[in-house]
C-alpha cells in the first residue's frame with residue numbers, strides 16, 4: 001500500500017527541523033481570553049493583537065453583540081439547511097439588503113464564507129472553455145474556484161498592467177473571459193492599480209471580478225474598497241467580500257449589477273450544497289455592515305495608525321513590503337523562516353502578536369511578519385508596538 005501521506009514528508013521534516021531549534025510553534029497559539037479587538041491573553045500574558053483581520057474593530061461593538069444575542073434567542077442556534085431550502089431566514093435577506101445598500105448595487109448573495117463566495121462565483125460563471133485571467137499572487141480561494149470550474153487559468157505578473165494586457169490580447173476574441181483581481185493583496189498589503197487594469201480588461205472584452213476582502217470597510221470614502229477609492233466601482237461586474245475581516249464575524253458575499261445575477265442562487269454549488277449561516281451570525285453581520293456605512297472617523301483613525309506604524313518600523317531599520325503605507329496591512333520582511341520564527345517568538349514574549357507568513361502563502365518564497373492594524377488601536381498602543389518591535393528586533397539581530 002502506498003501511504004497517501006508520504007507526499008507531506010518534506011513539510012513534516014521542515015516543521016520538525018524548525019521546532020528542533022527550540023522555537024515555539026508559531027501555528028499553534030491559543031488565545032486564552034480575548035479582552036477587546038486589540039488585546040488578548042496568550043500564554044497567560046496580556047498581548048496586543050497586531051495580526052487579526054479585525055480592521056474596523058467590530059467584534060466587540062455593543063450593537064453588533066446585542067443583535068447577535070437577540071437573533072440567537074429568537075431564531076435559535078442554526079438554520080440546519082441550505083439557502084435554497086429551509087436555510088433562508090429573514091436575517092439572511094436583511095444581510096443581503098444591507099450589502100446592496102452598502103455598495104449601492106442591485107444584487108447581493110450571502111455565502112457561508114468568503115472562500116466559498118470565490119469558489120462558487122468563479123467556478124459557476126467561468127467553466128470549461130472560458131478563461132480566468134488572474135494575478136499570480138491571488139488568494140487560494142480564487143485558484144480553487146478556477147480549478148473547480150475547469151476554466152483555463154492565465155496568470156500574469158503581480159500588479160503588472162502591461163502583462164495583463166499582453167495575456168488578454170493573446171486570447172481568442174470570442175472566448176468568455178473573467179479577469180480576477182484583488183483590491184488589497186494580503187501578504188504585502190499593497191493595492192492593485194485597478195483603474196488601469198479594468199480599462200485594459202474592458203478594452204479586451206473581459207468581465208471583471210474584484211475581491212475586496214482586505215479593503216471593505218476601510219478603503220474608499222464609504223469603505224466600499226479600492227474600486228471605490230479609484231473611482232471604478234461601476235465598471236466592476238462582481239465584487240467579492242467576506243464578513244471575516246472588517247465586518248467582524250464569518251461569512252462571504254458577492255454583489256453585482258448584472259441583470260441575470262439571481263440565477264446563480266440555483267446553479268452555484270457552494271451556495272446550494274451547504275448549510276446557511278446561523279441567524280446570530282447574519283444578524284451581527286447586517287448590524288456591522290450598516291454601522292460601517294458611517295465609519296468615516298474610524299477609517300481616518302485607521303489610516304493614522306497605518307502611517308504611524310509604517311514610518312516607525314521604517315525608521316527602526318526594518319525592511320517593509322511597501323515603500324508607503326497602502327492599507328491596514330504592513331509586512332515586515334524577514335531574512336528566512338528561522339529568523340522569522342525567532343522574531344515572531346521574541347515579539348510574543350514582549351506581548352505582541354503578529355502573523356508569521358511563509359511560502360506557499362507568500363510571494364517569491366518570502367518569510368514575513370504580517371502586521372494588521374485595527375481602528376481600535378490607540379496611538380499609545382501603536383507607540384508601544386514600535387517599542388516592542390525595537391527590543392525584539394535587536395535581541396534577534398534583525399536590526400542593529
Ligand SMILES: Cc1ncc(COP(=O)(O)O)c(C=O)c1O
Pocket residue numbers: 113114115116118139141182186211213214242243244250251252
Ligand atoms: C483575498 C481573500 N479572499 C477571500 C478570503 C476568504 O475569506 P473567508 O475567511 O471569509 O473564507 C480571504 C481570507 O483570508 C482573502 O484573504
